[in-house]
Amino acid sequence: MSDEPDEPIAQEIDEIEAFKRFFQRHSAGVAIVTATDPSGHPVGFTATSLASLSAVPPLLTFNMARTASSWAAIEATTHVAVHVLDVRNRALAARLAGPHDRRFDAADWAFDPTYGVPVFTGVPAVVIARVVERYPVHGNVVLVAHIEDGSLGEDGVGLLYRERRFFGPGDEV
C-alpha cells in the first residue's frame, strides 16, 4: 500500500513530518458534505474526517479549513447533508474534490424539499444534520452536527482513502 522506502523502526522525525508520515499510514472512509449558500447555490466537498461523536443524541463531527471554497456556506448554513460513499461513487468523490464550480455539474443531486440542502443520489446513506457547534482552531474548524433525518440507498462496499488513493475494503481479519 506504500511506495515509500522501508523506514527503520522508531525513526524520529520532526512534527510537520511526523504529521505527514502518520496520516500517510491512516486510512479513512470517504464522505461528502453539502450545504446551500445564502444565494441559493449548492456547495460541497469530499471529506475524510467524518466521525461519530454520540448515538444519543445522534451527533457527528467533521473538520475543514476556513480557506475552503465551501466554508462561507458552511459557516452560514443551519443544516448540512452528509453522504457516505461506496466504491461505485469514486468519480463523485473525485468531482467533489475538484474545481468547485464543476461539483454540481451533473443531474445526480437535488435540493431536499424539507431542508433545502443538496442531496446526491446513488449513495449508500445520507443524513441531514443541524450544525450545532463550529469550533475554530487556527485556520480550521471542527464542526459538530446533530442528525435530524436520513435516508438509505442501495448498500455496497465503502469507499476508502489513503495516501491520495481510493480503494475498496478487503478481507475481514
Next chain:
Amino acid sequence: MSDEPDEPIAQEIDEIEAFKRFFQRHSAGVAIVTATDPSGHPVGFTATSLASLSAVPPLLTFNMARTASSWAAIEATTHVAVHVLDVRNRALAARLAGPHDRRFDAADWAFDPTYGVPVFTGVPAVVIARVVERYPVHGNVVLVAHIEDGSLGEDGVGLLYRERRFFGPGDEV
C-alpha cells in the same frame, strides 16, 4: 460487507435510527489513543474517530465519551500517544476495546522516556501530541491535539472497521 436486508432507496428513518444506519455504512481506520493517569498508570482505548485537522500546525482530532474508563486520564493529561494500526495489530485493537484493567497486560508497550505516555511497539506509526482543546458536547468530548513528535514502524496495510468487523484494505479503485 453487510448482513442487512436490502433497503428501499430513500427510506425515511428517525434520527437515532438514521445515525445508526448511516454509521453502519461508514468505514473507518482504526487507531489507539493512550495516556498516563495522575497516579502513573497507563490508559488507552481503540478509536475510530481519528481525523486530520491541519498539517500546519500539525493537528489531529478524536472523539470520546466522558463515561469512558480512560476519560479521567485524558481530561488531566498534557499529552497523548496516537497509534495507527495495521491488520497485524487486530488483536491489539480488540484488547484496547476490551476490559480496561487488561489493556496493558502484555510486554508490547513502554512509557516514552520524554513524554511519559505509553507507546505500543509493532505498529506502523505513532505520534505524541499535546492536547490543546477539549470541547464538551453533551456527555462527549471532541479533542484537538498538536503533534509534537512521532516515530515510524514497519509499514503495512491499514486496519479498518465497519459494523463491528475488522478488515484490511482491498483493491484500488
